[in-house]
Amino acid sequence: xxxxxxxxxxxxxxxDKYYYARSCIRQNFFPGSEKAFLDxxxxxxxxxxxxxxxxxxCTGIGYHSxxxxxxxxxxxxxxxFALMAEAGYENFISSCITSFGIYxxxxxxxxxxxxxxxxxxxxLKEATGRELVLPRSIAHTSDIMFHHRRAIxxxxxxxxxxxxxxxxxxxxxxxxxxxxxxxxxxxxxGSEFPYVLAGMIEAWGGDVVDYPERRHCCGFxxxxxxxxxxxxYSIANSHKKLESMAPYRPDFIVANCPGCxxxxxKWQYAIAEMEGTTYGADGRxxxxxxYEEMAGLVLGYDPWELxxxxxxxxxxxxxxxxxxxxxxxxxxxxxGGKYIGKPAKVAVNCDEERRIxxxxx
Amino acid sequence: MAKxxxxxxxxxxxxxxxxxxxxRGIEPIIVERDVELGGKVRDWHKLFxxxxxxxxxxxxxxxGVKSAKIRCFLGQEVRAIAPDGVTLRSExxxxxxxxxxxxxxxxxxxxxxxxxxxxxxxxxxTSVDLERMMNNGRVTLADGSEPRRxxxxxxxxxxxxxxxxxxxxxxxxxxxxxxxxxLKQMFPTADVFNFYMDIRMFGAGYEELYREAQQRYNVHFxxxxxxxxxxxxxxxxxxxxxxTLTGRPLRMTVDMLVLLVGMNGNRDNESLAASASLNxxxxxxFEPKDSFRGAVCSQREGIFFAGAAxxxxxxxxxxxEASMTxxxxxxxxxxxxNTR
Amino acid sequence: xxxxxxxxxxxxxRAIDIDNNDLRKSNAIIAEMPELQACIGCGSxxxxxxxxxxxxxxxxxxxxxxxxxxxxxxxxxxxxxxxCGKCRLVCPRGINTRALIMLIKRKLGDF
Numbered sequence: 001x002x003x004x005x006x007x008x009x010x011x012x013x014x015x016d017k018y019y020y021a022r023s024c025i026r027q028n029f030f031p032g033s034e035k036a037f038l039d040x041x042x043x044x045x046x047x048x049x050x051x052x053x054x055x056x057x058c059t060g061i062g063y064h065s066x067x068x069x070x071x072x073x074x075x076x077x078x079x080x081f082a083l084m085a086e087a088g089y090e091n092f093i094s095s096c097i098t099s100f101g102i103y104x105x106x107x108x109x110x111x112x113x114x115x116x117x118x119x120x121x122x123x124l125k126e127a128t129g130r131e132l133v134l135p136r137s138i139a140h141t142s143d144i145m146f147h148h149r150r151a152i153x154x155x156x157x158x159x160x161x162x163x164x165x166x167x168x169x170x171x172x173x174x175x176x177x178x179x180x181x182x183x184x185x186x187x188x189x190g191s192e193f194p195y196v197l198a199g200m201i202e203a204w205g206g207d208v209v210d211y212p213e214r215r216h217c218c219g220f221x222x223x224x225x226x227x228x229x230x231x232x233y234s235i236a237n238s239h240k241k242l243e244s245m246a247p248y249r250p251d252f253i254v255a256n257c258p259g260c261x262x263x264x265x266k267w268q269y270a271i272a273e274m275e276g277t278t279y280g281a282d283g284r285x286x287x288x289x290x291y292e293e294m295a296g297l298v299l300g301y302d303p304w305e306l307x308x309x310x311x312x313x314x315x316x317x318x319x320x321x322x323x324x325x326x327x328x329x330x331x332x333x334x335x336g337g338k339y340i341g342k343p344a345k346v347a348v349n350c351d352e353e354r355r356i357x358x359x360x361x
Numbered sequence: 362m363a364k365x366x367x368x369x370x371x372x373x374x375x376x377x378x379x380x381x382x383x384x385r386g387i388e389p390i391i392v393e394r395d396v397e398l399g400g401k402v403r404d405w406h407k408l409f410x411x412x413x414x415x416x417x418x419x420x421x422x423x424x425g426v427k428s429a430k431i432r433c434f435l436g437q438e439v440r441a442i443a444p445d446g447v448t449l450r451s452e453x454x455x456x457x458x459x460x461x462x463x464x465x466x467x468x469x470x471x472x473x474x475x476x477x478x479x480x481x482x483x484x485x486x487t488s489v490d491l492e493r494m495m496n497n498g499r500v501t502l503a504d505g506s507e508p509r510r511x512x513x514x515x516x517x518x519x520x521x522x523x524x525x526x527x528x529x530x531x532x533x534x535x536x537x538x539x540x541x542x543x544l545k546q547m548f549p550t551a552d553v554f555n556f557y558m559d560i561r562m563f564g565a566g567y568e569e570l571y572r573e574a575q576q577r578y579n580v581h582f583x584x585x586x587x588x589x590x591x592x593x594x595x596x597x598x599x600x601x602x603x604x605t606l607t608g609r610p611l612r613m614t615v616d617m618l619v620l621l622v623g624m625n626g627n628r629d630n631e632s633l634a635a636s637a638s639l640n641x642x643x644x645x646x647f648e649p650k651d652s653f654r655g656a657v658c659s660q661r662e663g664i665f666f667a668g669a670a671x672x673x674x675x676x677x678x679x680x681x682e683a684s685m686t687x688x689x690x691x692x693x694x695x696x697x698x699n700t701r
Numbered sequence: 702x703x704x705x706x707x708x709x710x711x712x713x714x715r716a717i718d719i720d721n722n723d724l725r726k727s728n729a730i731i732a733e734m735p736e737l738q739a740c741i742g743c744g745s746x747x748x749x750x751x752x753x754x755x756x757x758x759x760x761x762x763x764x765x766x767x768x769x770x771x772x773x774x775x776x777x778x779x780x781x782x783x784x785c786g787k788c789r790l791v792c793p794r795g796i797n798t799r800a801l802i803m804l805i806k807r808k809l810g811d812f
Binding site: 572575576579581582584604608609611612614 | 714715716717718719720731735736738739740741742761762765766768769771794
């Protein structure tokens with residue numbers, strides 16, 4: 001992919017000593033990804049990262065759905081920062097794009113409207129007895145992974161290359177809207193040509209696919225998917241993207257936003273049921289990975305340890321392409337070999353035999 | 362001894378001012394940054410609204426400057442100006458009895474509108490690239506084939522706070538109409554779509570040309586600004602806009618996207634202005650003393666303006682203004698030296 | 702496909718899709734009356750329209766949509782016109798709007 005401008009948009013990312021803020025929904029949809037992030041940084045790269053059990057949801061979903069008022073979310077954000085300072089950290093990193101947008105938005109609001117900051121200071125003190133502190137740096141966890149991409153490449157067990165053909169894998173990168181569309185300067189590469197995921201893909205041997213709807217929203221949109229009557233236009237956005245990327249025959253999609261990764265994955269099943277259309281080379285769907293899963297595969301982590309059995313679209317064809325060894329039988333065995341249950345087979349699962357679907361590729 | 366006037370800029374404004382000063386017995390000296398005279402019009406193929414070849418206008422002026430033996434410092438940049446002369450980057454000083462600032466404008470750098478992919482997508486070009494192609498005698502897509510559907514986007518780098526250019530560049534609308542007609546003449550079966558926010562046809566014959574583009578050449582005018590362009594798998598350009606006259610989003614794929622780039626104030630206007638205590642208007646151009654009776658005068662006595670240094674202007678306006686500058690300068694010198 | 706009732710479907714895009722619209726009718730209309738393209742969207746026709754003051758009928762929007770290949774509902778809509786001719790009187794571009802209405806009716810009768 002040709003790209004001219006991303007170097008112009010750089011941001012300072014701390015090298016070490018991170019305070020980790022988790023995402024609410026990722027712990028349900030991709031429970032292995034946050035663990036993989038902590039393991040890759042803490043164990044593989046030897047970086048100081050603190051996973052604080054005291055912090056809470058940023059309440060971003062409630063905020064975007066009009067049930068959490070601005071004053072409340074500002075106070076919650078202030079509390080997270082205060083916890084960070086109490087733990088002795090200054091570099092705040094957020095696992096969620098929604099939260100990342102919230103933190104940036106709140107910081108910008110405090111700067112532009114100092115009276116909101118003073119009000120928050122008071123609320124925080126009254127509610128928790130804590131003092132308002134600002135982080136020295138704020139980054140999304142995909143920024144952190146991007147920052148350490150070369151160190152990960154050096155430790156790579158697998159590359160983003162098709163081991164059968166020797167060709168680089170074609171990867172669609174999808175950036176969450178609130179990563180850089182609110183504040184272009186908050187993202188690596190800005191908002192039109194974000195480089196945060198593309199940089200990882202290129203560093204680990206893959207090819208980035210630039211397709212016409214690359215910049216389009218996945219359709220998550222909070223109140224759209226929360227209200228059943230509105231889900232039609234939530235899914236229409238993912239549908240538009242999948243239609244647009246299909247001719248490029250991507251090997252997988254990687255996203256840096258909890259909602260995007262979930263919807264680009266799960267909507268493929270819903271589209272198959274609604275329209276009879278499946279995507280991907282053999283009509284078995286296009287696997288959708290988080291960047292932690294992508295990094296984990298590159299570093300040789302076991303795909304089931306990474307939690308990839310939680311995906312709607314099966315990842316086995318991708319694992320085979322990358323030459324990743326895995327135990328087919330262990331897919332639905334959780335921690336300690338405990339059987340976690342197996343989902344019903346649907347069109348986008350690779351051992352599904354019914355083939356009445358129209359394959360888009 | 363003849364009075365001497367240094368003219369900063371060797372484009373149409375500077376050259377025309379020089380010629381008319383010379384005709385009044387005043388000695389003009391042109392300092393031009395480029396190694397050639399002529400300015401940006403050199404790249405232009407034909408001029409609106411008459412389709413006069415740009416060289417028909419420019420060449421006689423350049424020949425006039427040469428045959429009048431007007432001294433030209435080419436490839437020399439002016440660092441500072443004052444009523445009694447200019448200082449070059451080389452620190453050489455050229456003394457004069459008056460100075461004319463005819464430094465023109467800078468074309469908007471289309472790379473800055475990242476959403477259009479200029480420089481990334483091979484069939485996204487600017488209006489200037491199109492003129493150069495026409496000058497070279499062949500307009501094609503990057504692969505050498507003929508375009509069958511072309512979009513022309515107005516106001517790229519004009520009327521746009523996102524790139525700090527709030528002003529209207531004035532000449533792009535009529536250029537877009539002219540280029541649409543030229544494209545239809547070259548490729549009669551092609552579809553040409555102009556995407557505009559407002560159509561501003563300020564000059565004589567412009568509105569008539571607009572109508573001709575619509576009715577005779579069947580150019581489609583869509584009122585809406587293209588919000589983003591993306592390359593498709595076969596190197597075509599997918600564009601999105603709102604068709605504001607139907608109130609619906611509109612999307613289509615074109616073979617070629619032409620960006621009508623605007624006119625910006627020069628980057629060094631600030632430092633030149635500071636060297637002589639001149640004012641810069643909020644749009645980045647030099648601010649004249651007043652826009653009615655002192656349009657070619659600066660806030661400083663002895664420093665004058667000509668052409669697009671003070672605002673986006675057409676070539677016709679620029680040449681007319683150069684005459685006014687010359688007579689104003691001549692009157693100033695006359696008054697200054699006869700009353701002392 | 703299974704017959705699952707999700708309670709919603711995939712919303713269809715509202716965008717005018719020039720690539721996939723059938724522009725043959727619109728091209729034929731413009732070829733027959735090129736002056737239609739001279740419209741500058743001033744809205745005088747709609748402002749003066751007898752029918753437009755009582756119904757949703759908007760001639761400016763209608764013929765613009767037709768030129769983009771959006772024909773659905775155009776024929777039914779155009780039947781609201783009372784052919785009074787006021788629009789032709791006010792059009793600053795001198796477009797023969799009445800003739801245009803008859804032309805669109807003729808061309809789009811089967812849409």
